[in-house]
Amino acid sequence: MDTAQQGLPVVIHLASIASYDDMSNEPIQLMTTGRFFPGEDFSILRYQESQQDEDTGETIQADIQLVLKKHQVTMNRTGDFSTTMLFQRNKRFETRYQTPFGDMDMAVYTREVRWDEAPDGGKVHLRYELNMQGHYASTNEMNLEYWKQ
Numbered sequence: 830m831d832t833a834q835q836g837l838p839v840v841i842h843l844a845s846i847a848s849y850d851d852m853s854n855e856p857i858q859l860m861t862t863g864r865f866f867p868g869e870d871f872s873i874l875r876y877q878e879s880q881q882d883e884d885t886g887e888t889i890q891a892d893i894q895l896v897l898k899k900h901q902v903t904m905n906r907t908g909d910f911s912t913t914m915l916f917q918r919n920k921r922f923e924t925r926y927q928t929p930f931g932d933m934d935m936a937v938y939t940r941e942v943r944w945d946e947a948p949d950g951g952k953v954h955l956r957y958e959l960n961m962q963g964h965y966a967s968t969n970e971m972n973l974e975y976w977k978q
Contacts, residue, residue, distance in 0.1 A: 836864030839950065839975040841876050847959075847967040865951075865975060871898045872946070874953075874975060895953065895973075897944045902953060916942045916955050926961070936960040950976040 843859040863876030874895040879888055891908035902916045909929050915922040916939045926935040941956040953973040959966045 836866045836873075836875065838978040839863050839865045839874070840978060841874075841973060841975045843878075843971065843973045845969065845971040847969045849967050850965070862978075863975070865977065871896055873897070874973075897951075897953065899944065900942065902942055902944060902955060916957060918942050934962050936963075950974065 839862065841859070841861050841863050843857070843861075845857045845859075847855045847857075849855075857880070859878060861876050861878070863874060866873040866875070874897060876893050878891045878893050881887070882889055889909055891906050891910065894905040896903040896905070900918065904912075904914045904916070906912050906914075911927040912924055912935060914924060914935075914937050916937065918939055918941060921936055921938045923934070923936045926933045936959075938958045938960075939955070940958070941954060943952075943954040945952045951974070953971070955971040956969070958968050
């Protein structure tokens, strides 16, 4: 199998913050490894994300796939908490958020979306508002950098 099919190994640094109206901000930082699949019209970045549930202490794992285009990012998240989110500047995307406790309506309104590619890696920047069950939930900012190994 060639490198294009297996993907290029990458190191990923993810910094994300969720801002809420009535609560403190929740920053998340993650360092992990993944695979980058370069393409002509779009590229794909895959990695696993692990977080500890603050209430139960359990580790929640998800497989993340980012489909990267010049002015659009699609995030597919599979695991205990699954969803697909489409990020396009000044556009609203409605979807379902699947959880072990039941499905919820979710909407994303994207303020900023940027993917910058470089020979040794790249950067993804997202800023968006999140609505759950028809109500404002948070404003989120995500900065992800990846480097080819």
